Amino acid sequence: MYQLYIANKNYSSWSLRPWALMTELGIPFEERNELFTDDNWEIFRKFSPSGKVPCLVVDNDFAVWDSLAIVEYLAEHYPKVWPTGAKARAWARSASAEMHSGFSPLRDICSMNCSVRIQLKDIPAPLAKDIARIDELWNEGLSRFGGPFLAGNEFTAVDAFFTPVAFRISTYGLELSPAAMAYSRRLLELPSLKVWADAAILEPRHEEHEEWCLQNGSIISDVRLTKA
Known part of the structure; x- marks a missing residue:
């Protein structure tokens, strides 16, 4: 079983790529979601050599990091990747x-x-x-x-x-x-x-990412405000 380490679904575009691919193609994996903090380096380094996500862990002891490398690794085992x-x-x-x-x-x-x-x-x-x-x-x-x-x-x-x-x-x-x-x-x-998307709107906000999104514009609607 693969473990796919990702970060916040609301912000982590890099995490989405292998997650969407594996989910759509029915490639089994266990999701490991590590939410952003002020400094994720030490947390992410526990499973990812680069200290970044996404990271695919194979057989609990081998890491494949970077979204493109993950896709190419999966392509060696699943012909429908490409x-x-x-x-x-x-x-x-x-x-x-x-x-x-x-x-x-x-x-x-x-x-x-x-x-x-x-x-x-x-x-x-x-x-x-x-x-x-x-x-x-x-x-x-x-x-x-x-x-x-x-x-x-x-x-x-x-x-x-x-x-x-x-x-x-x-x-x-x-x-x-x-x-x-x-x-x-x-x-x-x-x-x-x-x-x-449904999972993303339930996540806690991360202020640094929220501020980044608003550097060049303003919010006209926020679905999290209406989600119970």
């Missing part, structure tokens, strides 16, 4: 790697927060560039491989890598082309992402 076609697989890996290493303005300006809706003060040029590239990338995958997912008719790792973007689009009211918006909604309607 698309079966060579071109679709290469495209999916390229798009996932681009998401993994890029889109810094999107990450910085639109920090993940599943529980609120935020009105941005403006859309600075670097963010607009990232949004345009996301739109272009998603439309390319959907068109080239026929949808409804980015690399074909099955949910794979490349879709998992963009699940946090779908939450960001919803949180910050970002606008994409109709096909890309429909794909974003499709991701949010997945059973796994509904479970993730």
Whole structure:
């Protein structure tokens, strides 16, 4: 049995990727949720060599850390992690790697927060560039491989890598082309992402992350205020 160590569902976009992939593909794992504190280094170092999440622990004694490394490890054991076609697989890996290493303005300006809706003060040029590239990338995958997912008719790792973007689009009211918006909604309607979102709104707030989310905008709604 795998143990997947993650942090707050409300904020941890990196944790969401392998969690969504494993949940959607039915890969069994035990969730270990370590909520953020002011300094998680010592806590996270107990299970993760990098002191960061996500981290996949195999057989209770071997750690695979970093979301991309976790996905590639799982792909060696579960063939449905990546698309079966060579071109679709290469495209999916390229798009996932681009998401993994890029889109810094999107990450910085639109920090993940599943529980609120935020009105941005403006859309600075670097963010607009990232949004345009996301739109272009998603439309390319959907068109080239026929949808409804980015690399074909099955949910794979490349879709998992963009699940946090779908939450960001919803949180910050970002606008994409109709096909890309429909794909974003499709991701949010997945059973796994509904479970993730429902858990996220019940978590305690972490002030540092809350402040980060509001550096470039203001809250227009907060679903945690209406959750019993």
